[in-house]
Amino acid sequence: MKNLHVFPAKAAKIIVFGFLLIQFFTLEINSQTKDAKKSLPVKAETAAALPKVTQVDASGLKNILKTNGKPLLVNFWATWCDPCREEFPDLVKIDADYGETLDFITVSLDDVEELNSGVPKFLAEMKAEMPAYLLSTQEEDTVISSVSKDWQGGLPFTILYDAEGKTAYSRMGKVKIDVLRAEINKLLPAAVK
Numbered sequence: 001m002k003n004l005h006v007f008p009a010k011a012a013k014i015i016v017f018g019f020l021l022i023q024f025f026t027l028e029i030n031s032q033t034k035d036a037k038k039s040l041p042v043k044a045e046t047a048a049a050l051p052k053v054t055q056v057d058a059s060g061l062k063n064i065l066k067t068n069g070k071p072l073l074v075n076f077w078a079t080w081c082d083p084c085r086e087e088f089p090d091l092v093k094i095d096a097d098y099g100e101t102l103d104f105i106t107v108s109l110d111d112v113e114e115l116n117s118g119v120p121k122f123l124a125e126m127k128a129e130m131p132a133y134l135l136s137t138q139e140e141d142t143v144i145s146s147v148s149k150d151w152q153g154g155l156p157f158t159i160l161y162d163a164e165g166k167t168a169y170s171r172m173g174k175v176k177i178d179v180l181r182a183e184i185n186k187l188l189p190a191a192v193k
Contacts, residue, residue: 050120053132055112058143061135064105065147067165071187073104076135076147076157079118080110084156087174088126091158094180095130101188104130109155112136162187 056064065074075091077084095104106128108119115134123132137143144153150170151157160169160183169183 049124050116051123051128051132053108053115053119053123053134055115055136056107056133057135058137058139058146061107061133061137061143062146064107064131064133065161065165067161067163068103070163071102071168071184072161072165073102073184074147074159074161075104075106076109076151076155076159077106078109078155079114079122081155083174085122087156088122088128090175090177092126092128092130094177094184095128098184098188102184106130106132108132108134110134160184160187 065072073094077088079085091104091106095102098104106123108114110119112134119132119134135143140153144151148157148159148167148170151159151172154172156174157172158170158175158180159167160180162168168187169180171180
């Protein structure tokens with residue numbers, strides 16, 4: 001009779017051990033699944049939060065440089081350009097201050113590989129809301145000369161067009177923010193300034 005009691009005790013221990021082992025693996029699998037699910041929405045939210053940057057070629061650039069009945073400010077820049085990065089907060093402020101009275105776009109000259117990474121990340125850090133483009137062309141000299149006879153390709157380059165599309169102001173190098181504001185104000189009706 002002693003042997004009959006020993007067997008159920010060993011069996012019970014084995015069953016309990018097996019149950020605990022199953023619980024452990026179930027918890028581990030659930031933990032890994034939850035971690036995986038947590039990481040997916042974060043990545044999706046991060047990607048959704050980044051500004052959209054549209055790739056354009058030479059003909060696409062011509063189209064975006066057309067005025068739409070109001071002045072157009074265009075800033076050519078790149079993430080690798082220190083002066084570009086330094087002036088960008090002032091340009092974001094210009095965009096916020098002039099709102100609907102001025103169209104403002106930025107054109108990055110970064111490598112195409114930065115279209116969905118470095119460029120939108122920088123724009124997000126700057127809280128930039130103006131439309132953003134990345135120029136990809138083999139015809140750099142042609143594009144530069146078509147934008148302005150005063151541009152030799154140096155960055156940053158900022159150009160202001162009046163409502164009819166004529167160049168009102170341009171600057172190669174960092175803009176002087178007070179000068180840029182004065183030039184914009186010349187193009188706006190007195191009630192808007």
